[in-house]
Amino acid sequence: MPVMTYREALNQALREEMRRDPGVFLMGEDVGVYQGAYKVSQGLLEEFGPKRVIDTPISEGGFTGVGIGAAMVGLRPVVEMMTFNFALVAIDQIVNHAAKILYMSGGQYNVPMVIRGPGGPAHQLAAQHSQSMESYFYHVPGLKVVRPGTPKDAKGLLKSSIRDSDPVIFIESELLYGTKGEVPEGEYTIPLGLAEVKREGNDVTIVAYSKMLLLALEVAEDLEKEGISVEVVDPRTLRPLDTGTIIESVRKTNRAVVMESGAGFAGIGSEIGTIISEQAFDYLDAPVERVTSANAPMPYAKNLERAKQPTKERVMKAVKKVLAVS
């Protein structure tokens, strides 16, 4: 199976979908001539021309609105946020328009658009440019939210998101663009709303996505040596959430640890924890543990940036806590 980077996988997905459907087009800052701020759209302007790869001014509210209008009349825009923090400038468009037009129009207008871009912490991008933005969006009825963690998931899920007839918030990660992984040859898609067990185990379930997934898998490897068998479940799509796979795993292992890179309060960990206590209460041997970032804006200083986020040690501690071992 070919191995490629997460960035290349996304590039392939965009290319394949743009070839397949002439209504698919890409807009965003520096996506064309500059080849993409993170080089995800490399070579696309050359192949598809300026009508399908559009460099926009720095005006997220404006070009997101343009995308929504285009989607309503039957095109399939892929709107890039240079980093997802900038989606805050367009949040009225996303939450009040993209999410609600299908409902408010009584079903007359779908908004089949994808808003994609890197999100979450990177390296010293500081408070305003390091936010885990999914929490703003998975709460909104009418939006789908995807956060792929591997190149294979990134390609398959981006293709499905572009083909989806609802607005999809597709959040990648700066720190994942360079990671490599196996990607199947040929045409394939991964359905939205389907989690994947990335590693099987018996003693504890860790739910983790995006960058946290990689940390969880590392921790699982280390704990294997201590005789603890960790099952890692990657939700992949946060909304709609595949609760079935998560519950099945917790019924097997009886303990759960949920990781998120956001600040924790009312984060996905609390939602998943509640779902587990609702649907798998009698299978729980310990309360659900959350491992999240600290409740503070992201510091600029490297050591403080590290201190704010989940680390291997904190994850291991959480696992050992639910197992009641030291």
Place this chain on the structure above:
Amino acid sequence: MAIQVVMPRLSDTMEEGKILRWLKKEGDRVEGGDILAEVQTDKADIEMEAFGSGILRKVLVREGESARVGHLIGVIAEEDEDISALLAAPEEPGMRLASPAVASPQVAVPPIVQPAAGRRIKASPLARRMAREQGFDLSVVAGSGPGGRVIRRDLAALAEAAAGGPRVASVLPERSVPEPRVAVAAVPLSVEFEERELSSMRKAIAKRVSQSMASAPHFYLTVEVAMEKAMELRESIQAQVSDLKVTFTDMIVKAAALALVRHPAINASFMGDRIRFYSQVHIGIAVALEDGLITPVLRECDRKSLAQIARDAGSLIERARSQKLKPEEYTGGTFTISNLGMFEIEEFTAIINPPEAAILAVGSIQAKPVVVDGQIRTGHRMRMTLSCDHRAVDGATGAKFLQEVKRLLEHPLHLVL
């Protein structure tokens, strides 16, 4: 001053009680000490007292209904007092108000402290379910989780000990596997049946015996006792002391009491990390009831004469049969005797009454051919089987005790001197 009337815990194992009869009704004046109601517990029917004086303003649990221990069942207050606050917040003793808050690094959150736990058992939901399904009493399982919480592995150990008993494939192998879907073969002919809900006594018995067998490794020692002299003595007593009725059980109680004093290792309890040796001998006698059994306890048998034992036992057994025993009359035993001789049972093995270390099962006295001094004679023999908890008692220890009981019964004048 308004008083909450809560369902009292009338026995160690009681979890809920049923109101059989209210002796006072709403609006009646009650004085402290008055009996408010008759309550059925897992062991017996108890009279519940009022702990203060006033008007019984509110009765919250009706006749025939049950309430859990600690739950509000009524309110006593003066005529004009406002009792709305008491009615609005029924609380279990030691109920957790909130989990302690996890303080984040930056924001100081005042920790919400758990009130000092009453008798609440800490156990994970999984452990509770396992205990329910397996019939274990959580209150006697030591928890190894945080704060003494009972978790899966604490019950897994018990279940392993119980494996081999009449249990179906359990949900708790160490590596827990999703519950196997058992294909039930279709039964071609239907079987008629009648189902009966468990009474509190039945539930309590089920729990105790399961827990006993699961946690105490039992072994059994049997002796055959030549009862001729004991029978003679009993007949003599009948003839000479006409107002005293002495049964064989009474004699066995006395013999056991004397033997327990001489073999204190049997008069003990295994306490997990130590053994408790009791300095008094309180022997329980198993009494069959219509729907179960109960074990009234004869206190300080070692200090009582055979006559006293006979009298006390007689009265206790009568009250046991009419379910009028008080809690202090059926708890606190250090040893138990169970006699099924009256049902022609020759011998049997009994299940130890936790937390005791042993139980003596007595069979019937049988006329049988025996060899004495090389000659075949008619003997009257009785077989007794001692069940011992091997965690506290070893074979030789148990054997010596049993031998002593046999010796005393075969030389029964010791019982009256």
